[in-house]
Amino acid sequence: xxxxxxxxxxxxxxxxxxxxxxxxxxxxxxxxxxxxxxxxxxxxxxxxxxxxxxxxxxxxxxxxxxxxxxxxxxxxxxxxxxxxxxxxxxxxxxxxxxxxxxxxxxxxxxxxxxxxxxxxxxxxxxxxxxxxxxxxxxxxxxxxxxxxxxxxxxxxxxxxxxxxxxxxxxxxxxxxxxxxxxxxxxxxxxxxxxxxxxxxxxxxxxxxxxxxxxxxxxxxxxxxxxxxxxxxxxxxxxxxxxxxxxxxxxxxxxxxxxxxxxxxxxxxxxxxxxxxxxxxxxxxxxxxxxxxxxxxxxxxxxxxxxxxxxxxxxxxxxxxxxxxxxxxxxxxxxxxxxxxxxxxxxxxxxxxxxxxxxxxxxxxxxxxxxxxxxxxxxxxxxxxxxxxxxxxxxxxxxxxx
Ligand SMILES: Cc1cc2nc3c(=O)[nH]c(=O)nc-3n(C[C@H](O)[C@H](O)[C@H](O)COP(=O)(O)OP(=O)(O)OC[C@H]3O[C@@H](n4cnc5c(N)ncnc54)[C@H](O)[C@@H]3O)c2cc1C
Numbered sequence: 001x002x003x004x005x006x007x008x009x010x011x012x013x014x015x016x017x018x019x020x021x022x023x024x025x026x027x028x029x030x031x032x033x034x035x036x037x038x039x040x041x042x043x044x045x046x047x048x049x050x051x052x053x054x055x056x057x058x059x060x061x062x063x064x065x066x067x068x069x070x071x072x073x074x075x076x077x078x079x080x081x082x083x084x085x086x087x088x089x090x091x092x093x094x095x096x097x098x099x100x101x102x103x104x105x106x107x108x109x110x111x112x113x114x115x116x117x118x119x120x121x122x123x124x125x126x127x128x129x130x131x132x133x134x135x136x137x138x139x140x141x142x143x144x145x146x147x148x149x150x151x152x153x154x155x156x157x158x159x160x161x162x163x164x165x166x167x168x169x170x171x172x173x174x175x176x177x178x179x180x181x182x183x184x185x186x187x188x189x190x191x192x193x194x195x196x197x198x199x200x201x202x203x204x205x206x207x208x209x210x211x212x213x214x215x216x217x218x219x220x221x222x223x224x225x226x227x228x229x230x231x232x233x234x235x236x237x238x239x240x241x242x243x244x245x246x247x248x249x250x251x252x253x254x255x256x257x258x259x260x261x262x263x264x265x266x267x268x269x270x271x272x273x274x275x276x277x278x279x280x281x282x283x284x285x286x287x288x289x290x291x292x293x294x295x296x297x298x299x300x301x302x303x304x305x306x307x308x309x310x311x312x313x314x315x316x317x318x319x320x321x322x323x324x325x326x327x328x329x330x331x332x333x334x335x336x337x338x339x340x341x342x343x344x345x346x347x348x349x350x351x352x353x354x355x356x357x358x359x360x361x362x363x364x365x366x367x368x369x370x371x372x373x374x375x376x377x378x379x380x381x382x383x384x385x386x387x388x389x390x391x392x393x394x395x396x397x398x399x400x401x
Contacts, residue, residue, distance in 0.1 A: 001028050001329065004088060004097035006078050006258075008034030008062045009042065010314040011103030011290030016071050017392050018322030023329060025070045032066055033090065035077040039389055043311055044382050045132040046165040046346065049139060049248075050173060055129050058382065060390045069392050078104075081262040083283045098285060099325055102272060103318070105291045106159075106253035107260075113154045115229035116249055123229035124248045126162055135248060139170070146179050147245035150234040152188035155225040156252035158306035160189065160197050163250045164209070165346045171216050172348025180217070186242050187213065187220040188234065188249075190303035194220060198308045199341070200298050200361045202354040203368035212347065223302045252306065255292060267294050276336045278321040287321040290314035298360055313339045313359065340365075344378040351375040 003019060005012045016032045023030075038059040047053040066073040076090035081100070088095050108127045110116045116123040124135040142149070151167045153160050167187055174180045191197070194213065195205030213220050225237035226249055234242045234249070254260065255270020264282060266272045271294035273281045278293065280286040291309045298307060309317075316339050324334045340357035351374035357365040 001098045003030050003099040005032045005101040007103030008032055010311045011318050013039055014315050014318035015101050015322045020069050020071055022326035031072040033074045033076055037075045040129055041382055041386055045126045046162050048132040049126045049135040050169050051136055065390055065392055078258045080258055100286045102288045102292050103290050104256045107256050108251045109254040110251045112252050122231040142246040146183035148184050148243040149246040150186045150242050150244035151248050153250040154252055155190045156304045156306055157250045158198050158253055158308045166248055168347035185218045188224045188226055189222055190305050192223050192301045198305045199359055202356050203366050205368050225303045277324040277334050278317050289317040289321050310341055312342050344374050351378050
């Protein structure tokens, strides 16, 4: 039997390691295909943008760790998927599978906001390694001659945390240089209140973030729809124009092209519908994990805000999917559980720790705490996670996810 996994990040790598642990290598071949030859710890991209880390600092090569676990690695872009014929195509070959796991993450739908760029327009983003590196160069230049700046999220965004992280980290960097008076900051978000994050908030996050932004003299606008970014402004749907010499805006996300174009695989945005076992709703030998999964928003909001799929949630999906693939093979019971989420948001001088269980309200746990200790924990966790995945030790002690 041959399982093919597309994607070498939180979803794909965790499924690969778990499956290898659950299924004997003599009867079960596993191949992981990834366009990117490295595992990159994506949650550290705001640090790349700020210049405190490089992509090399937050990544490792996939081939060695995978091969050492008897998982074949192919560095290639999957150009098309044929779910009827059980085949995936790369520019060099056609690969047959018995079971397919799709963990291809997202495509940044930057075209949703005219001017967002980041490579063909004045706006910046940090949703992928090249975008974070581009934003870092622009940020370095901006610091030499700062001016008004706008940070925010576009209508329909789902990954809102990095906008807040960049906002707080940028403020911290400006404050250290005594430049805040030259760079008034405005935060613009489609969320109905600060800290909604597409999940309806966590504990007292709204009051906390409002007071943190007010303490820092940062203006904010909620339920706001960014429509255009120009070289010196950001415009919103109500006709407001905000002066901005540095604009960083998180776009809405879409599925990657190979998924979006595969007949019958995804929804119109290119995300893939699954059942509670993370199995495709039509093709029973296809599993999907991570950002590639189609999950509906938690509620209707005046300006659309989509449901986030975090690294922590992706890891849980990977574990559930791997167990269920093994259950298909071994004839054992399938299992699942509701997703929970735990996140640490860097706020420059401290960090906020948020927990929601389950992610979708109503919840048993909805908690917020903050302090310097969480900043230390975030830095530790980034290193620990890279170490853990490089070793293939994908089980964590209970006190870390
Ligand atoms: C800036 C930023 C900050 C974040 N911060 C946090 C945080 O603090 N905490 C948290 O829990 N989550 C955070 N997240 C979310 C987290 O990074 C994602 O949930 C996680 O990366 C999703 O993993 P994934 O495997 O689904 O997809 P991705 O990480 O997007 O990986 C997709 C993989 O698929 C490969 N791929 C894509 N298309 C193809 C193709 N056609 N052929 C072959 N390979 C392909 C890519 O090369 C990559 O290996 C953040 C995300 C961003 C962007």
